[in-house]
Amino acid sequence: MxxxxxxxxxxxxxxxxxxxxxxxxxxxxxxxxxxxxxxxxxxxxxxxxxxxxxxxxxxxxxxxxxxxNESKNPIGIQKEENQENQLIIESIEKTIDLNQNENFTKAIEIIKNARRIYIVAVGGNNSVAIELKNRLDRLGFETEFNIDQHGMYVQISNGKKEDVLIAISYTGETREVIKNVNLGIKKQMRLISITRNDESTLSSLSDVILYTENTESPFRTLSVRSRVSMFFLIIKLAMMIYNEDYEKYDEKLILNSY
Missing domain, CATH: 1.10.10.10 (Winged helix-like DNA-binding domain superfamily/Winged helix DNA-binding domain)
Incomplete structure (x- = not known):
């Protein structure tokens, strides 16, 4: 040990x-x-x-x-008023500090020029991937996401170099994510990654990186900070896409309102 x-x-x-x-x-x-x-x-x-x-x-x-993933003051031992609120706010503030708008602008240009977008994630990050897919779908983009990693691999294998990968991995070393990313890169797809600010395999392969807050506590099993950070990134990304041409995207949102 x-x-x-x-x-x-x-x-x-x-x-x-x-x-x-x-x-x-x-x-x-x-x-x-x-x-x-x-x-x-x-x-x-x-x-x-x-x-x-x-x-x-x-x-x-x-x-x-x-x-x-260690802590000298685990959550719950010394309870502070509004501790949960503070944790969420701090996570968003740190994420803002890690990412310049230039990162989002580059990611948006890649997304707008994509024929199709493949989103790659596993485990707890599937919820982030589903939310991202839903938001891009509603804005009119062709997106693919499959919880089954073999199915995702097959979908990417049928892709083209005009397609784009968006990979989500806190560590940047998730084996299944890296395998699918490597396949996409072999097909000359561009790669946008959502990962922590660290040297990792995923970071080294990326064209653009949106950095998650990277000070996760030992309550990694809850993944509170990283998940809040990821959801903030995809919501901001969707909002910035919308604001580039709100009239165009208003039409699409109205058409697909259920």
Whole structure:
């Protein structure tokens, strides 16, 4: 069993400047980014990876993942008034900070020029994918989403290079998502990703990234922060598409009102 990442930080912060810096990020609820750590602690990214490997982790990525899924104050132990409201508001604020409107503008141009849009997601993110499909459908776009991953793979295999993939994965490493994405890329489709602000396989393959809030607590099983962040991103994306030509989209919305 892996040792506690947070306990390691607390116990060793006085012996390594980098650990004290990371602990400061955690206490200030700021994003943990290897590029930022390397720059501010005057070390290389490879040195950071080697350091955490030498202390029992597979590298910085695993250490960060475990750290973000731990907590010294779990929800429910010290109940604060309006805690739920604050969590939601903080998640949206962090998502806004992570994404410039330029990211949305690039994503919208890709979507508008697409022949068909394939949405890829698994597990808990299926709810986000369904909501995104519904919103794009109502705006008149041809979209495809299939909860069955084999079925999604078949649909993408019949796609063309004029089509677009929208992939949703918090970690950016979800095996089923990456498999479908790689198929789409082989068919020269462009890729828009909704994922956390981190170095990942999905990020490296993407043409445009919409970043989710990336400080999920140990209540990862609830996925509150990441899910709020994802829903905010797709709602903002749909609103920005609508605002580019509201008269055109008003007609479509009226026609498909049930």
């Amino acid at each position: 892996k040792k506690s990442a947070y306990a390691f930080l607390v116990q060793n912060q006085d012996s390594e400047v980098m650990l004290k810096y990371i602990l400061g990020l955690i206490n200030n609820k700021e994003a943990i980014d290897i590029n930022d750590i390397a720059a501010n602690c005057y070390v290389s990214k490879s040195w950071i990876t080697r350091y955490f490997k030498s202390h029992g982790w597979d590298g910085f990525r695993e250490f960060k993942f475990l750290l973000q």
